Amino acid sequence: MATSATVSAPRSGGRSFVQRLRSGDEIARLITLAFATSILLVTVALVYELWVTSALPRQKFGLSFLTSSSWDPVSGQFGALPFIYGTVITSAIALFIAVPIGVGAAIFLAELAPARISSAFTFFIELLAAVPSVIYGLLAIFTLVPLMRDYVEPFLRKTLGFLPIFSGNIYGYGYLTAGVILAVMTLPFIISISREALLEVPTEQREAALALGATRWESTWQAVVPWARLGIFGSIFLALARALGETMAVTMVIGNDPTIHASLFAPGYAIAPIIANEFTEATGDLYLQSLVGLALVLFFLTVVINALARLLIIATTRRGSAHP
Amino acid sequence: MTLRNRWRKTLSYIMLSLTGVCAVLAVSLLFVILGYLIYNGGRSLDWNFFTKLPKPPGENGSGMANAILGSIQIVLLATLIGLPVGFMAGIYLSEFGGKTFAFLVRYMADLLNGVPSIVIGIFVWTVVVRRFHFSAIAGALALALILIPITARSTEQFMISVPQTLREGALALGASKWKTIATVVVPAAYRGIATGMILGVARISGETAPLLFTSLNNQFWSGGLSQPTASLPVMVYTHALAPYDDWHRQAWAAGLVLLLGVLFANIAARLILSRGIAVQK
Amino acid sequence: MKKSNLWLGVFAALAILLAVAQAKVLINAAGATFPYPIYGKWFEEFTKVDPDAQINYQSIGSGGGIRQFTENTVDFGASDMPMTDEQIGKVKNKPLHFPSVLGGLVPTYNIPGVTQELKFTPAALAGIYLGKIKKWNDPELTNANPGAKLPANEILVVHRSDGSGTTFVWTDYLAKVSPEWKSKVGVNSSVSWPVGLGGKGNEGVSGIVKQTPNSIGYVELIYALQNKMAYGMVRNSSGTYLKADLDSVTQAAAATATTMPADFRVSITNPSGKNAYPISSFTWLLIPSKIDDPAKKKAIVTFLHWMLTDGQKFAGSLGYAPLPKEVVAKEEKQIALIK
Numbered sequence: 030m031a032t033s034a035t036v037s038a039p040r041s042g043g044r045s046f047v048q049r050l051r052s053g054d055e056i057a058r059l060i061t062l063a064f065a066t067s068i069l070l071v072t073v074a075l076v077y078e079l080w081v082t083s084a085l086p087r088q089k090f091g092l093s094f095l096t097s098s099s100w101d102p103v104s105g106q107f108g109a110l111p112f113i114y115g116t117v118i119t120s121a122i123a124l125f126i127a128v129p130i131g132v133g134a135a136i137f138l139a140e141l142a143p144a145r146i147s148s149a150f151t152f153f154i155e156l157l158a159a160v161p162s163v164i165y166g167l168l169a170i171f172t173l174v175p176l177m178r179d180y181v182e183p184f185l186r187k188t189l190g191f192l193p194i195f196s197g198n199i200y201g202y203g204y205l206t207a208g209v210i211l212a213v214m215t216l217p218f219i220i221s222i223s224r225e226a227l228l229e230v231p232t233e234q235r236e237a238a239l240a241l242g243a244t245r246w247e248s249t250w251q252a253v254v255p256w257a258r259l260g261i262f263g264s265i266f267l268a269l270a271r272a273l274g275e276t277m278a279v280t281m282v283i284g285n286d287p288t289i290h291a292s293l294f295a296p297g298y299a300i301a302p303i304i305a306n307e308f309t310e311a312t313g314d315l316y317l318q319s320l321v322g323l324a325l326v327l328f329f330l331t332v333v334i335n336a337l338a339r340l341l342i343i344a345t346t347r348r349g350s351a352h353p
Numbered sequence: 354m355t356l357r358n359r360w361r362k363t364l365s366y367i368m369l370s371l372t373g374v375c376a377v378l379a380v381s382l383l384f385v386i387l388g389y390l391i392y393n394g395g396r397s398l399d400w401n402f403f404t405k406l407p408k409p410p411g412e413n414g415s416g417m418a419n420a421i422l423g424s425i426q427i428v429l430l431a432t433l434i435g436l437p438v439g440f441m442a443g444i445y446l447s448e449f450g451g452k453t454f455a456f457l458v459r460y461m462a463d464l465l466n467g468v469p470s471i472v473i474g475i476f477v478w479t480v481v482v483r484r485f486h487f488s489a490i491a492g493a494l495a496l497a498l499i500l501i502p503i504t505a506r507s508t509e510q511f512m513i514s515v516p517q518t519l520r521e522g523a524l525a526l527g528a529s530k531w532k533t534i535a536t537v538v539v540p541a542a543y544r545g546i547a548t549g550m551i552l553g554v555a556r557i558s559g560e561t562a563p564l565l566f567t568s569l570n571n572q573f574w575s576g577g578l579s580q581p582t583a584s585l586p587v588m589v590y591t592h593a594l595a596p597y598d599d600w601h602r603q604a605w606a607a608g609l610v611l612l613l614g615v616l617f618a619n620i621a622a623r624l625i626l627s628r629g630i631a632v633q634k
Numbered sequence: 635m636k637k638s639n640l641w642l643g644v645f646a647a648l649a650i651l652l653a654v655a656q657a658k659v660l661i662n663a664a665g666a667t668f669p670y671p672i673y674g675k676w677f678e679e680f681t682k683v684d685p686d687a688q689i690n691y692q693s694i695g696s697g698g699g700i701r702q703f704t705e706n707t708v709d710f711g712a713s714d715m716p717m718t719d720e721q722i723g724k725v726k727n728k729p730l731h732f733p734s735v736l737g738g739l740v741p742t743y744n745i746p747g748v749t750q751e752l753k754f755t756p757a758a759l760a761g762i763y764l765g766k767i768k769k770w771n772d773p774e775l776t777n778a779n780p781g782a783k784l785p786a787n788e789i790l791v792v793h794r795s796d797g798s799g800t801t802f803v804w805t806d807y808l809a810k811v812s813p814e815w816k817s818k819v820g821v822n823s824s825v826s827w828p829v830g831l832g833g834k835g836n837e838g839v840s841g842i843v844k845q846t847p848n849s850i851g852y853v854e855l856i857y858a859l860q861n862k863m864a865y866g867m868v869r870n871s872s873g874t875y876l877k878a879d880l881d882s883v884t885q886a887a888a889a890t891a892t893t894m895p896a897d898f899r900v901s902i903t904n905p906s907g908k909n910a911y912p913i914s915s916f917t918w919l920l921i922p923s924k925i926d927d928p929a930k931k932k933a934i935v936t937f938l939h940w941m942l943t944d945g946q947k948f949a950g951s952l953g954y955a956p957l958p959k960e961v962v963a964k965e966e967k968q969i970a971l972i973k
Contacts, residue, residue, distance in 0.1 A: 053529055053531050053532070054529050054530040054531050056531075057449075057530065057531035057534070058445075058449045058530075060441065061441045061442065061444050061445035061448070061449055062445055062449065063441075064437075064438050064441035064442040064445065065441070065442040065445040065446060065450075065454075065455075065458045065505075066458070067438060067442070067501075068438075068442050068458055068461055068462050068465065068501060068502060068505060069457060069458055069461050071465065071498060071501075072461040072462075072464055072465050073461075074476075074480070075465070075468070075472075075473075075476045078476055078479050078480060079472070079475070079476065082479055129375075130375045130378060130379065131375075131379070133371060133372040133374075133375035133376070134372065134375040134376040134378070134379045136372045137369075137372035137373050137375060137376040138376055140372075141369060141372065141373065142373075142376070150376055150379075150380050152623065153380045153383050153384075154379055154380060154383070155619075155623075156383055156616060156619055156620070157379070157382060157383045157386075159552075159555060159556070159559075159615055159616065159619045160383075160386060160559075160612060160615070160616075161558075161559025161560070161561070161586060161611060161612070161615060162559070162560075162561065162562075163559070163561040163586045163589050163590050163593075163608075163611075164386070164390070164559070164589070164608050164611065164612050165386075166590070166593065167589055167593045167604055167605070167608045168386060168389055168390075170593055170594075171393075171593075171601070172389060213382060216379055216382070217379070220376075220379055244361050244362055244364070244365035245365050245369060246364060246365035246366075246368045246369055247361065247365065249369075250368070270467055273469070274467075274468070274469025274470070274471070274472075275469075276469060276470065276471045276561075276562040277561045277562055277586075277590060281590075281593065281594065301469055301471050301562070304471055304475065305471055305562055305565060308475065308478070308565075308566055309565070309566055320475075321475060321479075324471070324472045324475050327469060327472060328468060328469075328472055331467050331468065331469060332464060332467065332468075335463070335464075335467035339463065
């Protein structure tokens, strides 16, 4: 329905501010702009608060905050290294387990499975991604920990115990168990994104390899997968970013020992769990601010990894439409 | 067939079967999780669970009625705050956005999306709880901060997927831009937007870490939105860590209720989306 | 969507959001896990005494109790570790320490095949927690327990991961009986543990010990009792091996009948006294000296009076010991100091 505002005095190009205002568009734009700006403001406020509330340890320790491995509230020494170590190790274990299984499953779903099974399986796997972290933790405490403590870890110690990573006391709680539950939690992301990356590979790739006499596996592994490798790496980085920040499940099984241990059986600590455990009770400003400092480290880690992930995934989709 | 070729063929069989094993393993995990929860939680779900308050440790007849109501309250409030903000921001990004500003907002939204939820909890603690004490509102704010970027990006995604021709048609008929958006574009993208919203709400209802230092917990009925409030995820956490067998049973039961709620929302959302796609020409 | 459905939805949402507990005086408290079983019981019983008051207590650890009290996010706190002068200096609204009950810390263990009560010497406990005694069949343990079949398994040590008054009491005791502990680790609510795995709260430690064979942890007596876990006897300064119970813990506080300081901050670990249990402690409520809200003040004062009289009757059945009469009398006087 034409209103007089839009019909009157058409200019050479767009409408005037007043005309836009009258037709309500400017208001709509301003309102939605306000909401969009709020996202910007909140993020800026978040980084600002984190930075400001972690000033004390930065002043006191400087960069050695990141390299010191002593966490001693009694003497006021706070170092982030045991937690960075724990976060990195548990994420590494998670990827070590989840990447082969995830990429394998993605290959199956994208290449081999008939369409209906593929979508049904994908549906279930995406549901897996929706399971809350605390539920994984609940299961981990009562099913995974006894399993690790009574079967898996003793077996590893018996067979591979000469390696320092598989030596030492077995509690059931520790880096390895945390890594395993993280693997389960990150698996759906690797599968679903890798599957999409694999589906984007043009069939010519596959067919060319097969025409050259490759077996089905060779065609998949040597022609299809490399084409999708950017997307697959993207999925791995995304999974890594999630693993770094996972809190509840890891908190419940990592064992809460702020020391660096070589053995994977040993109880350890990571950034998100110590914040969850000690935040409400950090007595003293330096203590509290050191925890916020840890949060800041975690924030930067996840930002960087997420950015890398997204770059890789964007590169794949762009590549999918362009030529190599 | 030469030996080498036979080996290659066998390898192919083995590797491809392995991938099948991986896929089956991944899918079975979901059923293992559900199975354990149904077995352990189902046994502990009784009428008490839904109607009674928690009792001191060691006493029987406990329930989590306050946590169920508390979770609903916190999530509802978070939804009321977060969905409109995210939705509006998403519309801005898809319909009005200029180049640089929209890019910045998108980048920040993705940033916020990737922030671990515990860091969001710390942020809300420093800004809200330190001044106004533990409260359901603080918890809802933390959850809203998680919901907003998810909603914004998914809204934008589905709005963008509406073909430009629809917009142009409406504009050609003389409708103003906002009317076009409100009456043509949004309804066209409605299914996808609704799906994104439902998935987002399902995600925040399972979040525990941001609630730990904002809404805390409460063994009684919450005294209102400005008071500490019990929630199902926090209850699962505290009860799982305790030594009491009774509390473990409760943790399983609460976990089951929580998981069923989240899964149900997810399945519903995906069905809506898939039905929508099938219907659209 | 029909308009009427929409309105119904909005109405329902509002109804849910505004569902509140009936008009009550709502008091929020947080702190120690050590007394949580009895506090939980008390606060529930108290709703029968004063139906208008509702005290919501969250057991987040003594460190948490002190912190949240300092930040003024709770109405009162609870801790098994008295606030230090430095911590008190940070609070504008100075805390009044009110001992609430006496409790004993026990070494609880889970050793497959061992069902009897083990005897622990102070050196054994210090050695285990220092990581120097690594196996259950170490001479320090076998000598004290000739009849027990202690296996050659590794001892899995469990301690607290959170800021804990219970840890404070435990390390306070160990520092008194082991100079090596005192110099190497020290005394605090959160220390740098030489070995072991951290559990959250008394609940977490008992949970882990209960499920992990060959483990040992330190918990308040009631946690071992309620969960039917084995716990050991500890040798006190007079050489007697004692179990923590009503008598032995009460004996540990006997001296405070006369020597309790005015601000009630005292440690009673490793006391003299033939039948005194060596690892006992008071636990305190941290009440602000100035409470602005008159309704809250009235409720808290009423609760304190009740706690010191009727509340003490619940102590025995829950594995705690009631406060000495003389201490109660002094506390009644301190209540008047709340403005």
